[in-house]
Amino acid sequence: MSTDEQYWxxxxxxxxxxxxxxxxxxxxxxxxxxxxxxxxxxSAKSRNESWEQDDKDWRDK
Structure with missing residues (x-):
C-alpha cells in the first residue's frame, strides 16, 4: 500500500x-x-459540539 492512499x-x-x-x-x-x-x-460529533458551544457563546455576548 502506498503512503498516499486515502481512507474514507x-x-x-x-x-x-x-x-x-x-x-x-x-x-x-x-x-x-x-x-x-x-x-x-x-470526531465529527466532537467538532459539532464545539462549534455549537462557540455559537452559543457568541450569541450570549
Whole structure:
C-alpha cells in the first residue's frame, strides 16, 4: 500500500474504505490513516459540539 492512499468512512456500511469506492453521499473523509477514518463519527460529533458551544457563546455576548 502506498503512503498516499486515502481512507474514507462509509456511513451506510459503517466500514472504512481504502480509496473512494462508494457514492459521495455515504462517505466521510478523506483521512490519512485507517484509525482516523474509524473515528470519523466520533470526531465529527466532537467538532459539532464545539462549534455549537462557540455559537452559543457568541450569541450570549
Amino acid at each position: 468512512y462509509n456511513t451506510e456500511t459503517k466500514a472504512v474504505e481504502v480509496g473512494r469506492r462508494s457514492a459521495w453521499s455515504h462517505l466521510m473523509g478523506p483521512y490519512s490513516t485507517r484509525a482516523e477514518a474509524e473515528r470519523a463519527l466520533e
